[in-house]
Amino acid sequence: MLEIRNLSASVDGAAILNGIDLAVPRGEVHAIMGPNGSGKSTLSYVLSGREDYEVTGGTVLFEGRDLLAMEPEARAAAGLFLAFQYPVELPGVGNANFMRTALNAVRRARGEEELDAVQFLKIARAAVKQLAMPDDMLKRNVNVGFSGGEKKRNEMLQMAILKPKLAILDETDSGLDIDALKIVAEGVNAQRGPDFTALVITHYQRLLDHIVPDRVHVLANGRIVRSGGPELAHELEARGYAGFADAA
Amino acid sequence: MPVETETLETVQSLTQSGYKWGFETDIEMDLAPKGLNEGIIRLISERKGEPAWLLEWRLKAFAAWQTMREPHWSKAHYPPIDYQDLHYYAAPKRKPGPKSLDEVDPELLKVYEKLGIPLKERAILAGVEGADGSFPNPVAVDAVFDSVSVATTFRKTLEKAGVIFCPISEAVHEVPELVQKYLGSVVPASDNFFAALNSAVFTDGSFVYIPKGVRCPMELSTYFRINARNTGQFERTLIIADDASHVSYLEGCTAPQRDENQLHAAVVELVALDDAQIKYSTVQNWYPGDAEGRGGIYNFVTKRGACRGKRSKISWTQVETGSAITWKYPSCVLQGDDSVGEFYSVAVTNNRQQADTGTKMIHIGRNTSSTIVSKGISAGHSDNTYRGLVRVLPRASGARNFTQCDSLLIGDQCGAHTVPYIESRNATAKVEHEATTSKIADDQLFYCRQRGLSQEDAVGLLVNGFCKDVLKELPMEFAVEAQKLLAVSLEGSVG
Numbered sequence: 001m002l003e004i005r006n007l008s009a010s011v012d013g014a015a016i017l018n019g020i021d022l023a024v025p026r027g028e029v030h031a032i033m034g035p036n037g038s039g040k041s042t043l044s045y046v047l048s049g050r051e052d053y054e055v056t057g058g059t060v061l062f063e064g065r066d067l068l069a070m071e072p073e074a075r076a077a078a079g080l081f082l083a084f085q086y087p088v089e090l091p092g093v094g095n096a097n098f099m100r101t102a103l104n105a106v107r108r109a110r111g112e113e114e115l116d117a118v119q120f121l122k123i124a125r126a127a128v129k130q131l132a133m134p135d136d137m138l139k140r141n142v143n144v145g146f147s148g149g150e151k152k153r154n155e156m157l158q159m160a161i162l163k164p165k166l167a168i169l170d171e172t173d174s175g176l177d178i179d180a181l182k183i184v185a186e187g188v189n190a191q192r193g194p195d196f197t198a199l200v201i202t203h204y205q206r207l208l209d210h211i212v213p214d215r216v217h218v219l220a221n222g223r224i225v226r227s228g229g230p231e232l233a234h235e236l237e238a239r240g241y242a243g244f245a246d247a248a
Numbered sequence: 249m250p251v252e253t254e255t256l257e258t259v260q261s262l263t264q265s266g267y268k269w270g271f272e273t274d275i276e277m278d279l280a281p282k283g284l285n286e287g288i289i290r291l292i293s294e295r296k297g298e299p300a301w302l303l304e305w306r307l308k309a310f311a312a313w314q315t316m317r318e319p320h321w322s323k324a325h326y327p328p329i330d331y332q333d334l335h336y337y338a339a340p341k342r343k344p345g346p347k348s349l350d351e352v353d354p355e356l357l358k359v360y361e362k363l364g365i366p367l368k369e370r371a372i373l374a375g376v377e378g379a380d381g382s383f384p385n386p387v388a389v390d391a392v393f394d395s396v397s398v399a400t401t402f403r404k405t406l407e408k409a410g411v412i413f414c415p416i417s418e419a420v421h422e423v424p425e426l427v428q429k430y431l432g433s434v435v436p437a438s439d440n441f442f443a444a445l446n447s448a449v450f451t452d453g454s455f456v457y458i459p460k461g462v463r464c465p466m467e468l469s470t471y472f473r474i475n476a477r478n479t480g481q482f483e484r485t486l487i488i489a490d491d492a493s494h495v496s497y498l499e500g501c502t503a504p505q506r507d508e509n510q511l512h513a514a515v516v517e518l519v520a521l522d523d524a525q526i527k528y529s530t531v532q533n534w535y536p537g538d539a540e541g542r543g544g545i546y547n548f549v550t551k552r553g554a555c556r557g558k559r560s561k562i563s564w565t566q567v568e569t570g571s572a573i574t575w576k577y578p579s580c581v582l583q584g585d586d587s588v589g590e591f592y593s594v595a596v597t598n599n600r601q602q603a604d605t606g607t608k609m610i611h612i613g614r615n616t617s618s619t620i621v622s623k624g625i626s627a628g629h630s631d632n633t634y635r636g637l638v639r640v641l642p643r644a645s646g647a648r649n650f651t652q653c654d655s656l657l658i659g660d661q662c663g664a665h666t667v668p669y670i671e672s673r674n675a676t677a678k679v680e681h682e683a684t685t686s687k688i689a690d691d692q693l694f695y696c697r698q699r700g701l702s703q704e705d706a707v708g709l710l711v712n713g714f715c716k717d718v719l720k721e722l723p724m725e726f727a728v729e730a731q732k733l734l735a736v737s738l739e740g741s742v743g
Contacts, residue, residue, distance in 0.1 A: 048698050051690070076700035088695040092713025101709060102699035109700065141713070158699065 001026040001197045002166060007058035008222075009046045016042040018222035019058065024166075024215075027194040031208055031233060032201045034219035035241040040201045041085060043219070044170040047199075048082040049075050062166065076102075077109030079165030083155040083172045090142035095154070096124060098142045099161050106162060127160040131187055149180035156187030167191070167198045173207040185210030205237035220244045280337035286310065289448055292337050296417050296451070301428060309437035309447030316441045322604035323633045323665065324573045326546065329511060336449045336482070409465050411495075412457040416484055419455035426457055430488055434517035434554045434581070442513040442575075443550040450484035450515070458493035458524070467723055469498035483514040489524035491557065496527040498726055512571075513548045522557030522584065527565070529722050531730050533737070534570035539628075541600025544572025551578035552608075555587035555616075563590040564607065565721045567730040569737040572601060577635065579608035582616035582644075589618040592718040594730075596711075596737045597630030597662070606636035606667075611647040611677070620651040623715045625734075626662035627741035633665040640677040647677040655685040656714050658707065658741050686714075708735030 002024040009017040016039045024030045034040050045053045047060065049072035060067040062078060070078065090098065103123075104114040115123070124138055133153060143151050152172055159167055172184055188198060188211050200211055208216070208230065216232040217224045218241075225244050226232070280291060289310055293303040318329070406413050412423060419427050437447035458464050489495055512534070518526050528551075537544025547570075553562035564578040580589025591607035609618035618638065626632040638649045655664035666683050688710050696706035711734050712719065719727050 050694050072694065072697040073700050073702050076698055082698050084695065084698075088689075088691050090692060090695070090710060090713060092716040093709055098696075098699075098709065101705065102696075102701055105702065105705060106700035162699070 001028075001063060002199070003059075003061040004047075005059045005061075007043075007046070007060060008056045009042060010054050010056050011042065011052060015056070016222055017046065020219075020222070020224055022217060022224055024197055024199060026197055028214040029188075029192065029198045029200060029211060030215045030217060031211075031213040032199060032217050032219050033203065033205070033233065033236055034244075036203070038219045038241075039222040040203075040219055041170055042222075044082055044085075044168045044199075044201055047075075047168060048072060048080060073105065074109070076162075077106050081159055081162055081164030081167045083152075083159060083167065083169040085170040085172070085174060087143045087146075087151040087155055089144045089146075091144050093142050094138075095140055095142050095157075096121070096138040099124060099138075099158055102158070103161060124157075124161055127157055130190060131157055131160060131183060133157060148175040149177065152176055152180065152184055153187075156184055159191070160187060163191070165195060165197060167196070169198065169200045169202075171201055171203060173202055173204065181207060182210060205233040208233045218244050280335055282335055283332045284310075284334070284336055284449065288336050292449060292451060295337065296420075298417075298420060299424060302420060305432065305437065306448050309444050310449075312438035313441065313444035313448055316438075316444055318441050322575050322635070323631055324575060324602040324604050326573055326602075329546070331445075334511060337451055405465060409462055410459040411462060411464050412455065413468055414455055416453045416455040416486060417451075419457075419486075423455075423457065426488065427455065427486065430486055430517065430519055431484075432517075434519060434552050435515050435550050440550060442548040443515050446482045446484060446513050446515040446550070450482040453483035453485040453514070454487075455485075456487040456495060456497065458489045458495045460490045461492045462490075463493065464495040467496045467498055469500065481510070481512040481514065485514070485516040486519075487517070487526060487528070488519045489521065489526050489560075491521045492523040493521075494525045496723060497529070498723060499528070499530045500532075500726070500729070510544075511546045511548070514550070516549070516551040516578075518553035518562055520553065520555050520557060520560035520562050520584075520587075523559045524557055525561045525563075526553060527563045528553070528578070529726055530564075530566040530568075531722075531726055531733060532566065532568045532570050532574075533733050535572075536570050536599065536601045536737075537572040539599045541572060544601075545570065547571040547574045547576060549576045551576065552581065553579065553589070554581045555584050555589060555613075557587070558584040558613075559586045559588075560584050561588040561590070563588075563592070563721070565590075565592040565718065566594070566605075567715075567718070567722070567726075567733065568593070568595040568603060568605060569733050571603075574601075574603040574605050576605045577607055579610070580618060581610045581612065582618065582647075583612045584616075585613040586615045587613055588616070590721075591618075591620045591622070591636075592721040593622045594625070594715045594718045594734070595623070595632055595634075596625045596734060597627065597632045598737055598741055599628040599630060601628075601630040603631070604633040604635055606634045608637040608639070609649060611638075611640040611644040611649070611674075613644060615646040616644055617648040618650075620649070620653075621717050622651075622653045623718055624653070624655045624664055624666075625658065625711055625714065625738070626655070626664045627658035627738055629661045631663040631665070633667060635667045635669075637669040638671070638679055638681075639669075640672040640674050640679065642673045644674050645676045647672075647674060647679075649677075649679045651679075651681045652717075653681070653683040654714070655683075656711065657685065657687045658738065704735065704739055707738055707741065711735070711738060 004020050004022040007017055007020040032040060046055060055068055067075060100120040107114055128137055143154060146154060173181055200213060212230055216228055216230060218226040280288060289306050293306060435443050438444050456468060487497060518528060520526050534545040555562050562580050568574055578591060582589050589609050595603045595605050597603045607620055620636060622634045624632040624634055634653050640647045653666045657664055664685060668681050670679050672679055692710060693706050712731050719730055722730055
């Protein structure tokens with residue numbers, strides 16, 4: 001599904017990723033853990049195509065396609081979704097309108113028929129219900145005036161509507177209380193299945209109590225320094241990152 | 249076409265007579281020679297068979313205009329306009345009514361098609377006999393095709409309600425007392441340089457009268473279109489809403505691509521009597537010139553509404569995306585006690601466009617209130633200025649104004665300017681002004697693109713969000729058109 005080979009990237013001339021190798025097979029959920037400044041967010045931005053993140057080496061294949069050669073919107077159309085660490089406010093843009101525009105853009109790019117307002121609302125309302133969100137979520141402007149928890153839940157709502165093949169969750173758990181954390185986890189778990197692959201980026205182990213990963217990778221100084229099963233997360237929780245930074 | 253034009257000009261230069269039939273576009277056109285003098289004004293008046301008082305009025309305006317100088321206080325810059333190098337009269341040749349669309353000039357139908365006018369409506373516009381039947385969409389259209397109204401629709405439904413909606417040239421003959429009473433009563437002939445020019449040479453425009461207590465049964469709309477080369481456009485619109493009446497008027501403009509600058513100096517006058525309401529909506533997308541700013545329309549317009557009556561209300565809503573230069577301040581004179589003025593505006597400038605637009609709210613009556621919401625969007629190398637005046641006169645106790653001016657910048661080569669003038673001469677008046685300037689942030693664009701939107705769709709979405717407070721004031725069918733227009737106007741402005 002996702003094959004990252006020797007990926008290096010820099011921001012403003014400073015090298016942040018220093019040769020990442022990572023393969024995520026279809027249908028698996030992998031967690032990437034690491035201390036602050038280890039390159040976790042940079043990895044998510046590089047994979048989703050944000051400008052200002054310069055790829056200095058390596059390749060990324062997404063379903064066999066050269067991901068790095070694609071525009072951000074083409075990556076979205078191919079099925080890549082990034083749940084932002086800090087979701088962006090779009091003043092005056094209604095949530096429903098935004099999601100319908102996005103869904104239809106993606107459908108158009110895939111050669112699928114666009115949805116009209118009624119068809120879309122059916123899907124959106126079902127997703128709102130599934131995520132136990134208030135109905136006015138669709139009417140509000142995108143993330144404007146949302147609490148931290150609401151913003152993260154809104155990311156899960158968008159994910160539920162766009163149904164990506166690969167979701168990258170960038171510290172989706174940061175700033176969440178335990179109830180919100182559970183809702184986010186349920187959002188991810190509801191998608192889990194043979195056609196859903198996820199890269200869960202987190203600093204803490206607690207999210208992984210709710211989204212149990214198939215594999216855990218430790219990122220330090222821009223490299224994957226250790227990989228293991230879900231038990232690795234617990235080990236990290238007990239011992240901290242100190243030893244890994246040295247290993248890198 | 250250049251050969252034809254050259255020939256036409258040669259013929260004109262060889263003849264000393266004041267008037268010549270000419271062929272400008274492929275549509276037969278009745279074209280006066282270039283230049284402005286008393287003779288041309290007399291010709292216009294004569295061609296329209298006007299009464300003596302109107303000719304006198306025109307000549308007075310012309311005399312005033314000759315003593316005036318073109319104003320240059322706006323931020324707009326443009327080469328000097330040679331007023332003697334323009335045609336001041338162009339009218340499509342009138343033919344007896346065609347029997348079916350097959351008999352209608354196909355060029356004219358093409359124009360309607362480009363304007364997106366439904367087929368059946370086109371038949372009515374083209375004056376096909378018997379086509380004036382029932383319509384699914386109750387929108388009355390008075391098409392101003394190069395200065396002269398080609399046809400007027402929905403006359404019957406409106407007549408039943410007592411509403412008069414016709415070309416002003418017809419109103420001069422049919423309801424002369426109304427025209428004489430109100431023409432120039434809001435915008436006097438000598439009000440400003442361009443209004444004086446318009447008063448001297450206006451060829452046509454729309455006239456609306458809503459009788460007492462009548463709610464106009466449909467939205468009224470006019471399609472303006474500039475089609476003749478080098479023809480100054482001088483429309484004159486007069487709308488009168490009698491006591492307790494209500495009307496919504498829509499104005500939309502398009503223009504084909506041009507090489508030379510075209511002057512447009514319209515005058516719109518609105519009069520609202522006791523308890524009357526007028527809603528005037530504009531979507532303006534005239535040719536803005538190419539990316540380097542060549543060509544494009546000069547839009548120097550005077551629009552003013554008088555809330556003469558108690559509790560009357562005038563609301564201006566405009567979406568301005570076109571023209572090389574826009575110089576336009578739809579205003580409200582709040583004379584009647586408890587009268588209300590509103591101005592909702594979106595002005596978009598891209599490439600080398602220049603817009604200097606805003607409003608004037610003149611509070612004269614007691615407890616008058618006004619609201620101004622202005623959204624300026626600048627992209628490319630354009631300049632966008634909001635210029636607004638709120639004036640409270642001594643008698644206007646309890647006057648209130650709220651002004652919100654927001655500017656959105658796209659890129660770093662453009663300019664946004666806010667120039668509010670506030671003059672209050674009554675201590676009980678409350679005037680509020682809020683202004684913001686923002687940019688479309690890279691993280692907003694990236695967020696949208698990550699969800700699958702193209703860069704341009706993202707800009708369109710964000711701009712429409714920025715303008716929402718104004719767009720929601722537009723009638724439904726206009727709002728949809730305006731949203732598309734905003735996105736189209738800003739194509740290629742990012743990245």
